[in-house]
Amino acid sequence: MADTGISTGQSAAAVRALSVTYRRGARLVHAARDVSIDIPRGRIVGLIGESGAGKSTVLRALLGLTKPTSGVVEIAGTDLSTVSAKAALALRNRIQVVMQNPYASLDPRWSVADSIAEPLRARSRxxxxxxxxxxxxxxxxxxxxxxxxxxxxxLHSLPRELSGGERQRVAIARALSVRPAILVADEPVTALDNVTTAEILGLLEELHAEVGLAILIVSHSMSVIAQLADDVHVMQDGRVVESGSAESVLDHPQHPHTAMLIAASRYLDEWDGSGPELTTAAAR
Ligand SMILES: Nc1ncnc2c1ncn2[C@@H]1O[C@H](COP(=O)(O)OP(=O)(O)OP(=O)(O)O)[C@@H](O)[C@H]1O
Ligand SMILES: [Mg+2]
Known part of the structure; x- marks a missing residue:
């Protein structure tokens, strides 16, 4: 894999003062407003917020799938708008993504082996x-x-011959095959049952610990965020309304919207705030 060798500082990737405005008919949708989020090397950053808050928009901007209206996307300390297309591509190669629905993200006609090999072949070309x-x-x-x-x-199974958890493992293997420095995960366990969720979270933690992978994870589940994240950012209506360590944000939310999200998550019985694996301190 080509390495750009650029390493200026401790940020694996970041968006700075990012704004994204979509046009919907005559109306403008301000999906991201002045959002600054840093993904430090080797850390796990959680992004939470209600549906429509702008989480996927931030991820898409980071992945180069949505053009920022204003602001900066930085990878390894380099503002992508200041470098050549070739250099920007090399930097983008450091980021890989895992989506919510592994069935949709895997080609139904491809075997496990081909799904995992494809990014390697593409990279090789x-x-x-x-x-x-x-x-x-x-x-x-x-x-x-x-x-x-x-x-x-x-190896030769097709996606339809695999369980949901196995499919998500294939999606993770595929994302990691090109040895990214950063993994972006948009609701990676939402479609999975509790046991499979625990297995996939364990796997992400292990990969993070073994290869120092930086992870940006979006989840509506506070227990997922509590288990994985070092830092947490809370979005509401396109803005980041609260940022801090997972402990401080989840245990002592300062913004009413954060408190509301935590209460809602508790109500859904995903996180009751008690029990050994459910407090942020014990999750470490
Ligand atoms: N391509 C688009 N065109 C117009 N509006 C869009 C587009 N993509 C997203 N939006 C709008 O931007 C806002 C933020 O959407 P986004 O998908 O980032 O939210 P989200 O936080 O990821 O929500 P969810 O938790 O439901 O996935 C929403 O109001 C959404 O309807
Ligand atoms: Mg989303």
Missing amino acids: QRGSEPMSKDDIARRVGEMLDRVRLPTSK
């Missing part, structure tokens, strides 16, 4: 990247399968 041989790719696919603890017997 990119100008300036080191080409990988078939054997290299097969080896990396095997490593990734091992890493997400899927048996090699699943």
